[in-house]
Amino acid sequence: MSTLAIWLLIGLLALSTVISRSVIPLFFPNIMLPPWLEKGLVYAPISALAAVVVPEVVLNQGAVDLSWHNPQLIAAIGGVACFFLVRHILVTVFVGMLLLVLLR
Amino acid sequence: MEQLVHAQAQPLQAADMRKITRQGWRDMLELSPAMIAWGIVTGMAMIKAGLTLPQAFGMTLLVFAGAAQVVALPLIIAQVPIWMIFAAAMIVNLRFLVFSVMITPKLRALPWYRRLLDSYLCIDIVLSLVTRFMQQRKDYTTDEFVHYQRGVGYCSWLCWQGGSIAGILLAGQIPPEWQLGFMGTMVLLALLVPMLMRRSALVGAVVAGVVSVLCVDWPYKAGMMMAVVCGLAAAMTMDWLRRGEEKV
Numbered sequence: 001m002s003t004l005a006i007w008l009l010i011g012l013l014a015l016s017t018v019i020s021r022s023v024i025p026l027f028f029p030n031i032m033l034p035p036w037l038e039k040g041l042v043y044a045p046i047s048a049l050a051a052v053v054v055p056e057v058v059l060n061q062g063a064v065d066l067s068w069h070n071p072q073l074i075a076a077i078g079g080v081a082c083f084f085l086v087r088h089i090l091v092t093v094f095v096g097m098l099l100l101v102l103l104r
Numbered sequence: 105m106e107q108l109v110h111a112q113a114q115p116l117q118a119a120d121m122r123k124i125t126r127q128g129w130r131d132m133l134e135l136s137p138a139m140i141a142w143g144i145v146t147g148m149a150m151i152k153a154g155l156t157l158p159q160a161f162g163m164t165l166l167v168f169a170g171a172a173q174v175v176a177l178p179l180i181i182a183q184v185p186i187w188m189i190f191a192a193a194m195i196v197n198l199r200f201l202v203f204s205v206m207i208t209p210k211l212r213a214l215p216w217y218r219r220l221l222d223s224y225l226c227i228d229i230v231l232s233l234v235t236r237f238m239q240q241r242k243d244y245t246t247d248e249f250v251h252y253q254r255g256v257g258y259c260s261w262l263c264w265q266g267g268s269i270a271g272i273l274l275a276g277q278i279p280p281e282w283q284l285g286f287m288g289t290m291v292l293l294a295l296l297v298p299m300l301m302r303r304s305a306l307v308g309a310v311v312a313g314v315v316s317v318l319c320v321d322w323p324y325k326a327g328m329m330m331a332v333v334c335g336l337a338a339a340m341t342m343d344w345l346r347r348g349e350e351k352v
Contacts (some may be wrong), residue, residue, distance in 0.1 A: 001180055001183060003156075003159075005186060006155065006180070007162070008186060009186050009190070010163050010167065011166070012186060012187075012189075012190040012193075013167040013172060013189075013190065013193050014166040015190075016190060016193040016194050016197050017166075017167055017168060017169045017197060017224070018220075018224060019194070020194065020198060020201050021203070021223045021224050021226060022220050022224050023204070024201065024205055024223075025204055025211045026216060026220050026223070029212045029219060030212060031205070033205065033209065036340070036344075038206075038209070039343070040339065040340035040343065041202070042239070043335065043336050043339035043340065044202050044231065044332060045203075045231045045232040046232075046235075046300070046308055046309050047308050047311075047312035047331065047332045047333075047336050047339070048199055048203075048228050048231070048232075048312075048332050048335075049232055049295065049299075049309070050296060050310070051313065051328050051331035051332055051335065052228070052289070052292060052328070053292050053293050053296060053313070054313030054317055055313075055317050055320050056285075056289040057293070058313075058317060059317065064317060075290070076290070076293055079290050079293060079294065080293060080297055083297055089135065089291060089294040089295070090134070090137070092294040093137055093287060093290045096290040096293075097283065097286070097287055097290065100286055104281075
């Protein structure tokens, strides 16, 4: 791909970001949502987080692996257990990463 | 007399708002390992895909959408036509459309450049934090919401860009055994778990997770959008089925 094409693409990708995130607040700030939808959208970030996290945890080399042979799964379980004990994100992350590195 | 009260009320309120913005910075800083780790991974991926330094800087500073960038890079290497890469990025970014619908009522009263900037900064992790803010403070005002979101948004932008720039400059020097990507996953997991205390939220997350695994091979991360929509629908259905059961 030529240098010009890459820069054109970077511009288009930036446009894609702006279109997806800002078009509605920018051009349709007065849209009225039905109350059930406004209440229900609270679950959007929860769904998005789960959609990112779950495949990373349960997939081991491309296949679903729910056994103790899956280091990501064990690290996640250990991390979550730790989170319930100490309620601290950094400790959770540290324990999870430690488990992952040890298991590999 | 009235004027005096007014003159006193204004700076007090401004100080309150600054406090809320700082709270946003603090909450985001706690999650910064995720943004920094993913920034580094994405920064390294851009250099490995053959972008020059200025191109990589340009991409991270302008595009500011990790998932879309990661999808675009192999397509650049494969010499896929530009408009097709743009279409792929649109598919990856579709979930932001749902997010922006959610925050639009809060941004309504702001001038256009504020609506543009605040919504541009509203990525997944920002939306998660502002949702937590809304649930924890039942009596928040729109003004407080906007200031909180701004603190979170600025901080997440800085963390992401810091990580990305480090990744661009250190490309090839960070061994893959460090598993930086999984570090981000662990942070999100710690953010997600406390949000699952309500049954509807738990059902939504389980459905979204299962759908995401089933659709993981869909091109351009389209399965992610599918998972968000299914999770939303499941949680909302659950709320509807349990309507009237508890009014808390």
